[in-house]
Amino acid sequence: xxxxxxxxxxxxxxxxxxxxxxxxxxxxxxxxxxxxxxxxxxxxxxxxxxxxxxxxxxxxxxxxxxxxxxxxxxxxxxxxxxxxxxxxxxxxxxxxxxxxxxxxxxxxxxxxxxxxxxxxxxxxxxxxxxxxxxxxxxxxxxxxxxxxxxxxxxxxxxxxxxxxxxxxxxxxxxxxxxxxxxxxxxxxxxxxxxxxxxxxxxxxxxxxxxxxxxxxxxxxxxxxxxxxxxxxxxxx
Amino acid sequence: xxxxxxxxxxxxxxxxxxxxxxxxxxxxxxxxxxxxxxxxxxxxxxxxxxxxxxxxxxxxxxxxxxxxxxxxxxxxxxxxxxxxxxxxxxxxxxxxxxxxxxxxxxxxxxxxxxxxxxxxxxxxxxxxxxxxxxxxxxxxxxxxxxxxxxxxxxxxxxxxxxxxxxxxxxxxxxxxxxxxxxxxxxxxxxxxxxxxxxxxxxxxxxxxxxxxxxxxxxxxxxxxxx
Numbered sequence: 453x454x455x456x457x458x459x460x461x462x463x464x465x466x467x468x469x470x471x472x473x474x475x476x477x478x479x480x481x482x483x484x485x486x487x488x489x490x491x492x493x494x495x496x497x498x499x500x501x502x503x504x505x506x507x508x509x510x511x512x513x514x515x516x517x518x519x520x521x522x523x524x525x526x527x528x529x530x531x532x533x534x535x536x537x538x539x540x541x542x543x544x545x546x547x548x549x550x551x552x553x554x555x556x557x558x559x560x561x562x563x564x565x566x567x568x569x570x571x572x573x574x575x576x577x578x579x580x581x582x583x584x585x586x587x588x589x590x591x592x593x594x595x596x597x598x599x600x601x602x603x604x605x606x607x608x609x610x611x612x613x614x615x616x617x618x619x620x621x622x623x624x625x626x627x628x629x630x631x632x633x634x635x636x637x638x639x640x641x642x643x644x645x646x647x648x649x650x651x652x653x654x655x656x657x658x659x660x661x662x663x664x665x666x667x668x669x670x671x672x673x674x675x676x677x678x679x680x681x682x683x684x685x686x687x688x
Numbered sequence: 689x690x691x692x693x694x695x696x697x698x699x700x701x702x703x704x705x706x707x708x709x710x711x712x713x714x715x716x717x718x719x720x721x722x723x724x725x726x727x728x729x730x731x732x733x734x735x736x737x738x739x740x741x742x743x744x745x746x747x748x749x750x751x752x753x754x755x756x757x758x759x760x761x762x763x764x765x766x767x768x769x770x771x772x773x774x775x776x777x778x779x780x781x782x783x784x785x786x787x788x789x790x791x792x793x794x795x796x797x798x799x800x801x802x803x804x805x806x807x808x809x810x811x812x813x814x815x816x817x818x819x820x821x822x823x824x825x826x827x828x829x830x831x832x833x834x835x836x837x838x839x840x841x842x843x844x845x846x847x848x849x850x851x852x853x854x855x856x857x858x859x860x861x862x863x864x865x866x867x868x869x870x871x872x873x874x875x876x877x878x879x880x881x882x883x884x885x886x887x888x889x890x891x892x893x894x895x896x897x898x899x900x901x902x903x904x905x906x907x908x909x910x911x912x913x914x
Contacts, residue, residue, distance in 0.1 A: 469754040469800030519751055523742040532738065534770035536812050537763060544759040551753050589808035593755060
């Protein structure tokens with residue numbers, strides 16, 4: 453699956469026209485996990501720590517592209533996207549940020565902190581019935597990250613954290629669009645279990661580092677910090 | 689990679705260069721079918737309302753790379769496919785498509801996208817029952833487009849590929865490369881090749897005759913009173 457280049461970064465099988473990977477000096481660090489898994493908190497803490505050490509950092513995430521973020525949000529609100537269209541819309545959003553933010557930042561030697569990456573996108577598509585081979589090829593244009601940390605949190609804890617944050621469960625994070633249950637709580641629990649099962653399947657293929665996200669933020673941060681430190685000291 | 693369908697409807701696609709006359713031909717085919725009281729639906733490349741804003745913005749501000757260009761068009765196609773083409777085929781319509789996935793195969797590959805990746809992108813689409821390719825020599829289709837006083841748009845002219853420093857020259861080279869891709873697909877995709885140099889009405893007579901042979905048209909008439 454991975455295409456090995458002589459040195460440095462690799463993509464997942466499909467080269468992008470006009471995008472060279474040979475001079476990417478920075479590091480791509482990915483945090484994956486559900487809403488309420490503590491991703492954003494950890495990214496803020498990592499960014500502070502890295503900048504304190506003098507590393508330039510850039511944050512990227514889903515639905516933040518100049519090209520389609522607004523349109524994607526509007527379409528989501530209207531709830532009018534069919535599955536393949538939704539997948540491709542997200543892939544467009546990803547590709548736009550990938551080529552215009554991630555690659556240039558890596559070329560300039562920055563540490564790129566990705567608040568979710570292709571794995572969430574793939575898991576969501578596959579849970580919705582997309583052909584795994586299709587999804588895999590779609591995202592084979594992406595760069596293999598230097599490290600992927602998956603914050604695993606039990607669905608029960610996720611529910612509690614989501615309620616504490618928003619007083620309600622998100623329609624999409626509950627997978628309400630796929631009709632698992634008309635009861636939102638039940639749908640949320642089922643959907644999160646499906647997503648976690650998909651992540652478990654991907655873990656073997658992609659080599660994630662699984663982090664126990666049920667703990668206090670400081671404890672998680674200490675573990676992440678030690679692991680990121682290792683990535684930073686790897687030869688370029 | 690793409691599957692044949694077994695739906696009650698029929699799908700007819702037309703392909704060809706800008707200026708090949710394909711849009712005229714598919715329009716006349718549609719008129720003929722409508723006047724015979726058939727269930728017919730017409731869909732056009734790059735026309736989904738949902739994706740239009742993103743595409744327009746990307747094109748206007750030249751934000752698109754070959755990859756995102758490919759992806760926004762695939763998104764547009766998927767939206768039309770999932771919400772119109774597929775349901776209509778299931779409902780027993782004749783669907784006429786002015787450009788289909790082959791347009792993307794040609795353009796995206798000319799733009800340097802990985803052919804296998806592009807093919808996979810569109811692998812959810814069903815193979816048309818008939819795919820007409822309107823073959824006009826490159827100079828002729830160029831002449832039809834450039835003969836007026838053309839306002840070639842940036843991406844339409846392939847300016848993103850740095851083929852030439854003005855739109856007209858770039859357009860010629862770009863169209864030439866797409867034409868070569870179409871020619872390659874004639875056999876691999878089983879295009880029905882139409883001679884785009886014949887008079888419009890002659891071509892249309894041939895198109896109608898071919899469609900009649902391939903599709904049991906009377907069965908697509910509206911039942912009951914209109």
